[in-house]
Amino acid sequence: MAATSASVFNPALTSNKHPEEPSHVAFISNLRMSTSCLTKFQLKHLSPSSIPSQSPRNPICAAASPTCSPSATTATTFHGLYYVLGDNIDIDQIIPAEHLTLVPSKPDEYRKLGSHALIGLPSTYETRFIETGEVQSKYSIIIGGENFGCGSSREHGPVALGAAGVKAVVVESYARIFFRNSVATGEVYPLESEGRLCDECSTGDVVTVELAENLLINHTTGKEYKLKPIGDAVVYY
Amino acid sequence: MPTSTIAASGSTPFIIKKKELRVSTFSSTSFNIIPKKRCSKKVVSVMTPTQSQRPPSTTGSVKTALTMTEKILVRASERSALVPGENVWVNVDVLMTHDVCGPGTIGIFKKEFGENAKVWDREKIVIIPDHYIFTSDERANRNVDILRDFCGEQDIKYFYDIKDLGDFRANPDYKGVCHVALAQEGHCRPGEVLLGTDSHTCNAGAFGQFASGIGNTDAGFVMGAGKLLKVPPTLRFVMDGEMPSYLLAKDLILQIIGEISVAGATYKSMEFVGSTVESLSRMTLCNMVVEAGGKNGVVPADSTTYKYLEGKTSVEYQPVYSDDKARFLSEYRFDVSKLEPLVAKAHSPDNRALARECKDVKIDRVYIGSCTGGKTGFFCCGKTFPSIGKKSFISLVFLTIVFLLTGKKDKVPTFIVPATQKVWMDIYSIPVPGSGGKTCSQIFEEAACDTPASPSCGACLGGPRDTYARMNEPQASHIMSMNCLFSVCVSTTNRNFPGRMGYKEGQIYLASPYTAGASALTGFVTDPREFFAVTEDK
Numbered sequence: 001m002a003a004t005s006a007s008v009f010n011p012a013l014t015s016n017k018h019p020e021e022p023s024h025v026a027f028i029s030n031l032r033m034s035t036s037c038l039t040k041f042q043l044k045h046l047s048p049s050s051i052p053s054q055s056p057r058n059p060i061c062a063a064a065s066p067t068c069s070p071s072a073t074t075a076t077t078f079h080g081l082y083y084v085l086g087d088n089i090d091i092d093q094i095i096p097a098e099h100l101t102l103v104p105s106k107p108d109e110y111r112k113l114g115s116h117a118l119i120g121l122p123s124t125y126e127t128r129f130i131e132t133g134e135v136q137s138k139y140s141i142i143i144g145g146e147n148f149g150c151g152s153s154r155e156h157g158p159v160a161l162g163a164a165g166v167k168a169v170v171v172e173s174y175a176r177i178f179f180r181n182s183v184a185t186g187e188v189y190p191l192e193s194e195g196r197l198c199d200e201c202s203t204g205d206v207v208t209v210e211l212a213e214n215l216l217i218n219h220t221t222g223k224e225y226k227l228k229p230i231g232d233a234v235v236y237y
Numbered sequence: 238m239p240t241s242t243i244a245a246s247g248s249t250p251f252i253i254k255k256k257e258l259r260v261s262t263f264s265s266t267s268f269n270i271i272p273k274k275r276c277s278k279k280v281v282s283v284m285t286p287t288q289s290q291r292p293p294s295t296t297g298s299v300k301t302a303l304t305m306t307e308k309i310l311v312r313a314s315e316r317s318a319l320v321p322g323e324n325v326w327v328n329v330d331v332l333m334t335h336d337v338c339g340p341g342t343i344g345i346f347k348k349e350f351g352e353n354a355k356v357w358d359r360e361k362i363v364i365i366p367d368h369y370i371f372t373s374d375e376r377a378n379r380n381v382d383i384l385r386d387f388c389g390e391q392d393i394k395y396f397y398d399i400k401d402l403g404d405f406r407a408n409p410d411y412k413g414v415c416h417v418a419l420a421q422e423g424h425c426r427p428g429e430v431l432l433g434t435d436s437h438t439c440n441a442g443a444f445g446q447f448a449s450g451i452g453n454t455d456a457g458f459v460m461g462a463g464k465l466l467k468v469p470p471t472l473r474f475v476m477d478g479e480m481p482s483y484l485l486a487k488d489l490i491l492q493i494i495g496e497i498s499v500a501g502a503t504y505k506s507m508e509f510v511g512s513t514v515e516s517l518s519r520m521t522l523c524n525m526v527v528e529a530g531g532k533n534g535v536v537p538a539d540s541t542t543y544k545y546l547e548g549k550t551s552v553e554y555q556p557v558y559s560d561d562k563a564r565f566l567s568e569y570r571f572d573v574s575k576l577e578p579l580v581a582k583a584h585s586p587d588n589r590a591l592a593r594e595c596k597d598v599k600i601d602r603v604y605i606g607s608c609t610g611g612k613t614g615f616f617c618c619g620k621t622f623p624s625i626g627k628k629s630f631i632s633l634v635f636l637t638i639v640f641l642l643t644g645k646k647d648k649v650p651t652f653i654v655p656a657t658q659k660v661w662m663d664i665y666s667i668p669v670p671g672s673g674g675k676t677c678s679q680i681f682e683e684a685a686c687d688t689p690a691s692p693s694c695g696a697c698l699g700g701p702r703d704t705y706a707r708m709n710e711p712q713a714s715h716i717m718s719m720n721c722l723f724s725v726c727v728s729t730t731n732r733n734f735p736g737r738m739g740y741k742e743g744q745i746y747l748a749s750p751y752t753a754g755a756s757a758l759t760g761f762v763t764d765p766r767e768f769f770a771v772t773e774d775k
Contacts, residue, residue, distance in 0.1 A: 088585060088734075090732070090734040092698070092699075092737050093734065097737075098699055098700060098701055098702065098739070100337045101337075101369060101374055101376035101377045101380060101701065103383075104341045104344070104453065105341050105345055105348065105453075120735065120736045121735075122736070122741050122742065123741070123742070147499055147530065150499055150500070151436065151732055152436050152732075153338075153450035153452055153527075154337065154338060154436075154452070154453075155338070155341065155452035155454060174503075175500070175530055176504045176530060176532060177452065177527075180455065181452035181454065184452055184454035184455050185453075
């Protein structure tokens with residue numbers, strides 16, 4: 001299982017959709033230097049001498065255990081809006097069972113699954129994930145709490161999210177089968193945060209997730225968050 | 238918070254510090270990469286690199302003392318020893334799929350292995366349509382056709398087909414709910430590895446085998462080849478004590494899930510042992526392991542298991558048992574004589590409460606069915622059905638006991654969905670002990686229950702809008718008159734997340750068949766002891 005997770009990190013994915021790629025490096029460096037609050041990090045300066053094994057652009061990862069990094073050198077980055085969910089979001093909320101007659105391996109039904117993603121959320125979620133009349137979501141990153149994706153084993157869960165346009169899910173912890181299905185299908189990158197991002201972030205915030213650096217940057221609040229290296233998550237499930 | 242006699246035995250030698258079991262200490266960072274699904278048609282096998290020899294101090298006696306789950310995976314991976322956290326290829330003995338996930342699995346199998354590829358073993362795949370059967374939904378019906386075409390093309394030996402949706406009895410092969418059918422047809426055998434495209438596949442752990450749920454993609458690969466699995470550490474639950482007459486296995490598993498939470502067993506194996514377990518519905522216990530996040534559940538096989546399997550399978554099997562010195566992550570001990578009937582309140586299976594504390598909760602309906610609660614399987618104490626005495630252990634018969642004792646009629650609509658054809662036939666044919674020769678169906682009728690429906694998963698997971706007993710929005714148009722205006726349901730099913738049975742705002746209280754029956758009679762969540770004499774026997 002650990003090995004199959006590595007398959008997700010095909011660097012050929014997504015980066016070509018990144019709108020800010022040409023100026024990406026400069027943008028991020030500038031952002032870090034001007035950010036006044038970095039959550040959970042001890043280092044703010046970029047002095048290479050204080051970080052023996054990391055590049056100057058990467059102070060945050062100094063303390064991380066060895067990561068299972070993608071074998072290619074292109075960075076994998078996601079940029080977009082996020083949608084915030086709470087704890088124990090089960091598969092029935094992600095894709096209600098009445099839509100399971102749709103077969104994910106058929107392209108038109110795959111798209112239909114996407115159009116129903118997160119439609120099972122109760123009315124306490126006032127901002128809907130997919131707006132009425134739309135078939136894809138404007139949110140490409142999902143933030144969640146504990147035990148994300150619990151309940152059913154159906155792969156339609158991560159498939160619906162992926163088909164709706166979600167690139168990455170960043171949560172406190174996963175339910176086993178959802179994590180495994182995300183990895184097996186490659187539909188969404190299942191990432192784990194350190195701490196409860198769902199308490200600090202709001203739906204609609206603009207975010208960048210940098211996989212190679214295990215970093216999530218909320219441009220709306222200016223905060224940065226460390227992500228657990230995917231190697232560790234891979235090992236737990 | 239309900240009173241509980243359970244204490245996690247925090248100081249026993251069985252508790253192992255989690256870090257001893259973490260593979261992260263040993264993990265290597267070089268893996269072969271499988272190309273993303275859309276980019277490649279070739280299957281590239283993925284292997285973890287062999288681990289370097291661990292220093293002896295970290296392995297200790299683990300090499301020889303294994304838990305049941307570890308032993309099963311050792312045998313299936315043809316290794317001599319394993320530790321939790323290891324990744325291994327295991328040979329799968331049975332792969333099960335159904336109408337919801339089967340078509341997707343087949344699609345992936347064909348894409349990855351080729352349009353003309355053959356499955357790895359036509360006798361080890363069991364295909365059971367059961368989820369969305371009795372519906373006019375065209376896609377649902379088409380999905381059963383897809384299964385049929387595939388089974389024909391691959392000459393799959395075990396396909397429990399249904400063509401005539403108007404009368405389930407006209408389909409001799411049709412069984413019903415996959416997990417109960419697997420058991421009834423002898424596909425669950427001690428010591429084996431069973432994987433299924435359904436989270437409640439863990440149900441089969443009741444037979445002392447490794448059984449776990451997987452997604453379409455994993456299953457598609459199993460169809461063509463072997464399977465990579467990670468060895469889970471085991472949580473042990475020891476249940477002893479005299480089981481009170483008003484308690485059922487459902488109460489015990491709700492107790493456990495309430496104790497450890499919906500993520501308490503994530504990625505772990507749950508092993509159920511103890512004198513009480515021998516006489517319980519083991520399938521009900523193992524069925525809900527996934528509700529605690531568990532990977533699989535196991536109950537050691539014994540004479541009850543062997544007796545049940547007689548005549549159902551000709552495949553030889555080899556049971557395994559945990560060693561005395563096997564290492565468990567934690568051990569929980571229960572004295573069941575001190576427990577009380579429970580419910581799991583909306584909207585989580587770990588939202589545990591005493592049934593008696595919920596007596597003011599007005600309900601609109603009762604649903605009896607699913608793999609958890611729709612069985613007449615007598616998978617417990619050595620008595621075979623029909624049996625005389627207090628423990629007839631037949632879920633649907635439990636219900637009849639409540640009705641018989643009271644002679645009352647239901648106050649709220651009570652929907653009964655037998656899990657399989659066999660269960661349906663048992664309800665209509667076998668006399669219930671102590672009833673003067675009446676069958677379950679007669680007793681249900683006298684209690685004003687709805688006529689037992691065609692066997693399938695039914696409304697446990699909602700399903701297409703026209704599914705029998707589905708909880709629908711109050712204003713929605715209806716096809717059947719019973720699907721309307723209900724918002725609180727007591728159910729013998731296994732999940733109560735928002736919208737599970739259809740309507741998002743509907744509330745589902747999970748309960749045992751006794752509690753469900755008692756609640757049907759009062760119209761409120763009711764402790765079954767209201768209707769049971771405390772003194773024994775019936």
